Amino acid sequence: xxxxxxxxxxxxxxxxxxxxxxxxxxxxxxxxxxxxxxxxxxxxxxxxxxxxxxxxxxxxxxxxxxxxxxxxxxxxxxxxxxxxxxxxxxxxxxxxxxxxxxxxxxxxxxxxxxxxxxxxxxxxxxxxxxxxxxxxxxxxxxxxxxxxxxxxxxxxxxxxxxxxxxxxxxxxxxxxxxxxxxxxxxxxxxxxxxxxxxxxxxxxxxxxxxxxxxxxxxxxxxxxxxxxxxxxxxxxxxxxxxxxxxxxxxxxxxxxxxxxxxxxxxxxxxxxxxxxxxxxxxxxxxx
Numbered sequence: 001x002x003x004x005x006x007x008x009x010x011x012x013x014x015x016x017x018x019x020x021x022x023x024x025x026x027x028x029x030x031x032x033x034x035x036x037x038x039x040x041x042x043x044x045x046x047x048x049x050x051x052x053x054x055x056x057x058x059x060x061x062x063x064x065x066x067x068x069x070x071x072x073x074x075x076x077x078x079x080x081x082x083x084x085x086x087x088x089x090x091x092x093x094x095x096x097x098x099x100x101x102x103x104x105x106x107x108x109x110x111x112x113x114x115x116x117x118x119x120x121x122x123x124x125x126x127x128x129x130x131x132x133x134x135x136x137x138x139x140x141x142x143x144x145x146x147x148x149x150x151x152x153x154x155x156x157x158x159x160x161x162x163x164x165x166x167x168x169x170x171x172x173x174x175x176x177x178x179x180x181x182x183x184x185x186x187x188x189x190x191x192x193x194x195x196x197x198x199x200x201x202x203x204x205x206x207x208x209x210x211x212x213x214x215x216x217x218x219x220x221x222x223x224x225x226x227x228x229x230x231x232x233x234x235x236x237x238x239x240x241x242x243x244x245x246x247x248x249x250x251x252x253x254x255x256x257x258x259x260x261x262x263x264x265x266x267x268x269x270x271x272x273x274x275x276x277x278x279x280x281x282x283x284x285x286x287x
Contacts, residue, residue, distance in 0.1 A: 019082070049069070068104050171201065180259050182217070212255070233268050
């Protein structure tokens, strides 16, 4: 596999030292799942995206539609937002800004790439989102694994499992200090997440009406914490709208990665009358 081109980008930042790094394999034709997993494990990023030809009938502009698969160092995941943004920007550098269409395991994901002052920005549109309740015993286990007392939760944010391409447990932190103090039982949380088919846990602190700080433990991917998580951002936007925490038409700013020393910014856009959620951000190549 030494002749396979592997690109490295960071998403949701214009600084290579910020945001969330992702691998991008522009031509993964001929690679099977084991080979993709090996490449992802070798890179060590939370996800790597692998592009192949689009399925018949996908649509989109010729040469701008692709099948995309996402692998963490430990397993394939159905969808990954930051790797989608990284992939879209990598493609735009080669074929120009514009509309892209990705066929993923979670569904069809349109992505729009724009250029402003020489900087590229990608905005994905999620698959149809939904939320569901989490049982009391499972919630208690999650809090025990995180070592978060129930009293540290923000009662304005009811615990829910939210989906917009992947499943995430949303928990609201009562204070910014609570969010910053994250030291969890990796194996215990991983076991619960596997049982509930969760991709990350979305930990949220509300800093303003439309501004949030978030963190995402990701033990099922073999990573202690994801520095910037587009799929979870989309799921959170749907969750917040469904519970009436934000207006039906809103633009949210999510700050992530600050506690890891890799600050990034994710923009979440919700449009009244449209179920799908848009998540956007910049991406730059890592030298």
